[in-house]
Amino acid sequence: MKCEIKVLLFWEGLPACALITKKIVEDFGENLTFIATKPDVPFEKLEEKIGKNIIWLSHPNEIWIRKDEFLDHEIIIHTGWCWKKWLKFDKYMKKSGAKICVSVDNRFKLNFRQFIGAFYFRLFLRPIFDHVFVPGESGIKLMKFLGMKKNAIFTGLYGCDENIFFNKKIFSERKSQFIFVGQLIHRKGIDILIKSFQNYKQNNGKWSLRIIGGKSWDNQYGFLDKNIIYSPFLQPEEISIEMSNSKCFVLPSRDDHWATVVHEATRCGLPLLLSRAVGAHEDLLEQGKNGFLVHKNIPNILEQLMHKIESLDNENKLYHFHNKSLELSKKFGIDSYSKSFHRIVNAAQK
Structure with a gap:
């Protein structure tokens, strides 16, 4: 037309x-x-x-x-x-x-x-x-x-372009890993994420963390080991593959507008852990159905939710979160x- x-x-x-x-x-x-x-x-x-x-x-x-x-x-x-x-x-x-x-x-x-x-x-x-x-x-x-x-x-x-971001891999066959995509800056809460993940691993958390963003990783946040896999900014097609190989998207921003990356994550069927400062949470996150809102954006709260996501996966319940994210993404x-x-x-x- x-x-x-x-x-x-x-x-x-x-x-x-x-x-x-x-x-x-x-x-x-x-x-x-x-x-x-x-x-x-x-x-x-x-x-x-x-x-x-x-x-x-x-x-x-x-x-x-x-x-x-x-x-x-x-x-x-x-x-x-x-x-x-x-x-x-x-x-x-x-x-x-x-x-x-x-x-x-x-x-x-x-x-x-x-x-x-x-x-x-x-x-x-x-x-x-x-x-x-x-x-x-x-x-x-x-x-x-x-x-x-x-x-x-x-x-x-x-x-996002649904011809690029879509569910590419059976959920049960994905890696047990959290994924973050964004700038490695204070506003995006990257320091909160690293500290939370550090606590999570120290308390017997089993999953790894995938970080994509920034021009380089200089370990400025003081924690980098074999459990963190890092890449600088990737093209959308590459990000889509990485998202479809993960089991939970995390964005603990201190301040964000809408954050299109959240839609990209739901299109790939990812459960969500988002702070209240992420505008898209009102449209793409249903509490307890496809993820959790981080009500207080501090490391110990996010750590607890990381353990909860792992527990849900162990109980074969996280798959329902995956399906709900795919459903909400259609909006x-x-x-x-x-x-x-x-x-x-x-x-x-x-």
């Missing part, structure tokens, strides 16, 4: 999860202009896999000096509102009749900054944006709190993104 309306899509730091745009690229064809800035972590042949030549900006604010190239576009969908020239571009395009949809991946925290942000958003930003595109439930809560009407909020912004992905994208376009034409 080819769509005639002209849409401009901008994605800052184009990530691998942008592969979920493949269907709308096909649907809109030449009527979709895809603009992006380069990601910090390069992914091989991303344009080729998406099926679209991308206009690369050196910086998001570059849009302003190129504004007249896009005057014929009727809908603008772009990430965030922190770049002044993008907001200026939005206002410029609204004068010509374009509708503006902002993509927001922040989660609802109900902290002081968001209280102040609510006043600012209602005064200066809400008049600019006609619609908002968010990943899931936490995003809905945030944007309603900031003043957007519920019927102007659309979910499905994030998700997001290429089709979900495409349907929401079309709904936004349809709403913008009313």
